[in-house]
Amino acid sequence: MGESMNRRNQMVLVLVVLALSGCASMEGKFSATSQANVGAFADQTIAMLSNSDMGVAQEKAVYVRHYINPDWEEVQRFSALVNEAELMIRGIVKYSIRLVTIAETNKTEEKRIDAYASYLEEIQQNAEDKLLLQPGYYDEIIVNVGTEEKFLAALQQAQPIVNGVGRYAQLLMDDINDATKNLARKLDVQIDTEYAEVIAYQKALEQEKYAVLRSLGKIYQFYKGETSAFDELMQSNVIRDKKLIPKGEPSDEDIRKIAEHLAKRLEVLSKIWGEIEPDWNNYRETHRELDRLHAKIDQDANRMRAMVIVWLRAHQKMAAGVQNPAEWFDVESAPSQLFQLGVKAIF
Numbered sequence: 531m532g533e534s535m536n537r538r539n540q541m542v543l544v545l546v547v548l549a550l551s552g553c554a555s556m557e558g559k560f561s562a563t564s565q566a567n568v569g570a571f572a573d574q575t576i577a578m579l580s581n582s583d584m585g586v587a588q589e590k591a592v593y594v595r596h597y598i599n600p601d602w603e604e605v606q607r608f609s610a611l612v613n614e615a616e617l618m619i620r621g622i623v624k625y626s627i628r629l630v631t632i633a634e635t636n637k638t639e640e641k642r643i644d645a646y647a648s649y650l651e652e653i654q655q656n657a658e659d660k661l662l663l664q665p666g667y668y669d670e671i672i673v674n675v676g677t678e679e680k681f682l683a684a685l686q687q688a689q690p691i692v693n694g695v696g697r698y699a700q701l702l703m704d705d706i707n708d709a710t711k712n713l714a715r716k717l718d719v720q721i722d723t724e725y726a727e728v729i730a731y732q733k734a735l736e737q738e739k740y741a742v743l744r745s746l747g748k749i750y751q752f753y754k755g756e757t758s759a760f761d762e763l764m765q766s767n768v769i770r771d772k773k774l775i776p777k778g779e780p781s782d783e784d785i786r787k788i789a790e791h792l793a794k795r796l797e798v799l800s801k802i803w804g805e806i807e808p809d810w811n812n813y814r815e816t817h818r819e820l821d822r823l824h825a826k827i828d829q830d831a832n833r834m835r836a837m838v839i840v841w842l843r844a845h846q847k848m849a850a851g852v853q854n855p856a857e858w859f860d861v862e863s864a865p866s867q868l869f870q871l872g873v874k875a876i877f
Contacts, residue, residue: 568629570855571848575626575841578859579619591823593816597720604713611706615834618702622695622841625653633681643684647676650688657691660698685849692845699838703831710831714824721820725813731806735799741768742795749789752780760785768792 591598598605628649636642650672658667668691678684722729745768751759760780769775774791776784844858852858 567848567853567855568626568633571844571858572626572630574844574855574859576623578837578840579623591819593812593819594717594823597717597724597816602713602716604709604716608706608709608713611702611709615702615706618695618699621653622838629685639679639681642681643676643678646681646684646688647672650675650691654691657694657698661694682849682851685845689846689849692842696838696842700835703835706831707828710824710827714820717820718817721813721816725809725816728806728809728813731802732810735803735806739796739799741766742792742799745769746789746792749785749792752785763788770795 600606629646632642632645632649636645650668654668654672655665657663658665671687671690675684675687678687745763745766748759748763748766752763763769764775769788769791771791774784774788780788840859847858848855
């Protein structure tokens with residue numbers, strides 16, 4: 531995969547945030563209306579989604595990108611979900627800005643409400659499709675929006691549609707978590723397959739090293755007077771040079787030669803390990819990088835869940851007439867909101 535494609539695949543939700551960087555310059559450009567402070571709502575939406583501390587770093591998949599095949603179904607699924615997440619965030623920003631346009635270009639409450647109801651009709655089919663709802667599911671809500679006399683009341687009537695964005699976000703982040711897990715599992719297999727020989731050599735050397743070390747330990751025990759330790763040493767079959775095995779009771783010279791033999795074995799093992807170690811370190815670092823990327827994607831997805839919850843609750847507070855915009859976007863309470871509300875309570 532090309533570097534740009536890989537960066538897109540490895541850093542899920544990086545593009546989601548960067549896609550809004552152009553919108554960040556619009557922050558503070560909207561004026562409030564006397565009836566509904568949609569300007570402040572749009573400003574804070576853009577600020578939260580484009581400048582929020584989501585912990586997204588410009589990491590590069592130095593090792594992992596070598597193993598990614600763009601033709602894999604797992605890669606294509608992952609990329610499609612990242613694109614979908616981008617579109618979702620763009621849709622949230624577009625909706626927030628559209629409220630400003632409706633409020634500022636229509637001078638009466640009646641015209642604002644009519645324009646808002648028409649806009650909801652525009653997005654209705656897409657919303658129903660994304661949530662797998664029957665066509666016309668939101669018809670009654672849109673009708674009720676059009677019968678209101680105040681713009682704020684119309685926004686309140688539309689809250690179930692806004693809440694649908696929250697449900698869609700939760701399902702989408704679930705899909706991203708699952709797709710990430712599937713892709714990571716596939717990459718695990720690819721990495722282990724490429725390093726199969728190194729893994730086998732490392733395992734064999736590890737077993738040999740500890741067998742020799744245990745044998746040296748037996749010799750030390752024998753020197754201390756534990757005569758059974760020598761019998762255990764003989765039973766281990768670690769001594770490769772059979773000429774070193776005494777016929778009867780071992781003399782001090784026999785023990786010395788066996789110890790030297792084992793020490794030389796360790797020295798040889800160390801030299802062999804020196805040849806293998808760079809490849810083994812690359813293997814381990816590749817897996818560590820994959821684990822970091824996987825954890826990072828899951829973390830970003832969970833933060834996105836929380837941000838969408840904050841946004842829809844902010845819409846609810848604005849529509850309810852809460853005057854202070856500072857009370858709308860309480861990002862700090864997002865984790866507790868997720869825990870307390872749950873999916874059913876949100877929708």
